[in-house]
Every structure is written in C-alpha cells, then in structure tokens.
Amino acid sequence: DVIEATQDVGVFVQLSGVLKRIAVKLSKICNDLRLLSSGPQAGFGEINLPARQAGSSIMPGKVNPVIPEAVNQIAFEVIGNDVTVTLAAEGGQLQLNAFEPIVFRSLSAGLAHLTAGITVLAEHCVRGITANHDRLARTVAASVGLVTALSPALGYETACALALEAHHTGRPALDLVRERELLTEAELRELTSPASLTGLPVL
Incomplete structure (x- = not known):
C-alpha cells in the first residue's frame, strides 16, 4: 500500500528494533570477550584473543582486544541509529513523512556495518580464541x-x-x-x- 507507506514508516521502526536487538547481544558478547581476556596479571586472563596489532600504544607487550572494541562501536552506532529512526517515524505529519531519507540512511548503515562487524569478529577473532588452560586449572583448583x-x-x-x-x-x-x-x-x-x-x- 503506497499511501500507507507514505504516511507510516512503522515497518522500518520494527526492522530498526530488530537490528538494535542484534547489536545489543553482539556488544554483550564482545564485552564478555574483553573481560575474559583481560590481563595478563590483574585481569581474568581465562582466554587468549588473537593478536591483531603490534601492541598497546602505552603498555609494551599488551594485546588490546581491538576487534571486539570495534564491534562494540558498531553496536553503539546501530543503537543510536534506532533512536534516529524512532524520532523520524514519530516526526511525520498527517499523510506525509518527510524524514524517510534519514530512516533509510540509518538502516542501510546499520545493516552494512553489522554485517561487516559480525564477519570480522567471527573470522579474525572468535576462530582464533584459545583457552588459558593453566590459569583455568589453577582457578578451579x-x-x-x-x-x-x-x-x-x-x-x-x-x-x-x-x-x-x-x-x-x-x-x-x-x-x-x-x-x-x-x-x-x-x-x-x-x-x-x-x-x-x-x-x-x-x-
């Protein structure tokens, strides 16, 4: 229904909500990876993430969880975009919503960035995770x-x-x-x- 689509962008609000749910879950996973790999001395240090950079800019030898941090930022963007889509949908008047461009831009960016982020996280981080067996054994014992x-x-x-x-x-x-x-x-x-x-x- 073209007329309905002109005045009501509710379906895009629903899609944006789904993307936000994915982003929230993905960010939570990345938070867990960052915490479980923290260390090597004062943190949890239960898992080892693949080293994807030379090291920390201020702490020689430290491996920063750069991929989970990047995916966290993608999630923050998608969550923010959901607010934009919500306000754009609410801002329509009578039979017209003039804010569809920002709705489409927000959804398009969210879909593209989430897709790229999930792919990079899976291929360059999750697949290379190893358990710190010695530390885990000591902790359990x-x-x-x-x-x-x-x-x-x-x-x-x-x-x-x-x-x-x-x-x-x-x-x-x-x-x-x-x-x-x-x-x-x-x-x-x-x-x-x-x-x-x-x-x-x-x-």
Missing part, C-alpha cells in the same frame, strides 16, 4: 565452590566447614580433603571431573 560438588559425598555440615576453612586460610579445599583423608584420590577425580561439574560429556 583454588575455588571454594568445588566443595559444592563434594557435598553429596561428605555431607553438608562437613562440606560447609571445609568451605569456611578454605576461605579463611586461603588453602585449596581439595588440599584440606586430602589432608584429612575424607575421600580417596579416585573419588576426588570423579566428583570434580569436568563431566561431573558441568553435566556435559567431555569432548
């Missing part, structure tokens, strides 16, 4: 949360006491279990295996 997995075998009160002692002394809970011979090494391995902790098969 030192986690008081492991006591939760031992609770069915040890009983709640014993597990609770172990968790409190591990927290206050800074000693790994598993070391306390071994020291007191509460479980055998085989039982510990079974209860704290990735398959047991996640409920997923080991790949």
Whole structure:
C-alpha cells in the first residue's frame, strides 16, 4: 500500500528494533570477550584473543582486544541509529513523512556495518580464541565452590566447614580433603571431573 507507506514508516521502526536487538547481544558478547581476556596479571586472563596489532600504544607487550572494541562501536552506532529512526517515524505529519531519507540512511548503515562487524569478529577473532588452560586449572583448583560438588559425598555440615576453612586460610579445599583423608584420590577425580561439574560429556 503506497499511501500507507507514505504516511507510516512503522515497518522500518520494527526492522530498526530488530537490528538494535542484534547489536545489543553482539556488544554483550564482545564485552564478555574483553573481560575474559583481560590481563595478563590483574585481569581474568581465562582466554587468549588473537593478536591483531603490534601492541598497546602505552603498555609494551599488551594485546588490546581491538576487534571486539570495534564491534562494540558498531553496536553503539546501530543503537543510536534506532533512536534516529524512532524520532523520524514519530516526526511525520498527517499523510506525509518527510524524514524517510534519514530512516533509510540509518538502516542501510546499520545493516552494512553489522554485517561487516559480525564477519570480522567471527573470522579474525572468535576462530582464533584459545583457552588459558593453566590459569583455568589453577582457578578451579583454588575455588571454594568445588566443595559444592563434594557435598553429596561428605555431607553438608562437613562440606560447609571445609568451605569456611578454605576461605579463611586461603588453602585449596581439595588440599584440606586430602589432608584429612575424607575421600580417596579416585573419588576426588570423579566428583570434580569436568563431566561431573558441568553435566556435559567431555569432548
């Protein structure tokens, strides 16, 4: 309906909302990648992103998450464009909306930039991510949360006491279990295996 399309650009508002939803989710993924790769000393350092530049301009040897940061900025643009499309749709009068050019420009830019950003993120970042196995193993081994997995075998009160002692002394809970011979090494391995902790098969 050409007449309807002239006065009401609601379908473009809907499309812009879909693009914004994609942008918000994509930006959240990039935030997670940046946080999980932060470090190498004071950050999480759980994953390693591919190095795509020589290094930080102020910190020699530091690898900046430049691709996630670039995709974050694309997401910010798309979210801002959604506001523009919303205001342009609202600004029509009677049977005419004079602001369709900025609507089309905003949608076109959003589609093009999101497409490029997703492609670059997938090919030049996500595919090259590696896990920092040593750091992850140390973090898990030192986690008081492991006591939760031992609770069915040890009983709640014993597990609770172990968790409190591990927290206050800074000693790994598993070391306390071994020291007191509460479980055998085989039982510990079974209860704290990735398959047991996640409920997923080991790949």
